[in-house]
Amino acid sequence: MIKLDYKSDKPIHEQIAQGMKELVICGALVKDEQLPSVRDLAVSLTVNPNTVQRAYKDLEAEGIIYTIRGKGNFVASVPQADRRTLDTLYGVLEQTVKELLFYGEEKQSLENVLHRVFEEGVKEND
Secondary structure (H helix, E strand, O other), X not given: OOOOOOOOXXXXXXXXXXXXXXXXXXXOOOOOXXXXXXXXXXXXXXXXXXXXXXXXXXXXXXXXXXXXXXXXXXXXOOOOOOHHHXXXXXXXXXXXXXXXXXXXXXXXXXXXXXXXXXXXXXHHHO
């Protein structure tokens, strides 16, 4: 389920897109699964349908979903990330690790998190 934070500085359409992306990443939504209609999702989240439409448009531009005219929106296969995207993600990871180390987290704790994430990823891809 997507949770919106109306007090956040992040626009609602970006929160919706991020929430949908997280559902795909964790395996709650799988390849070729149909997404809720714009109207249905707007009603369930109590937002304007244009906001959901914008989120879906952003997700389609990222290759996370695809649209079949007259049928709806569906989860795409895992997109191939370009070098720029990967560099950005590794930069975020590196900055996060540095902050955790600054706050005194142990190397073993960080390794445990990575190990758990890898294990969950392996189970989801089986």
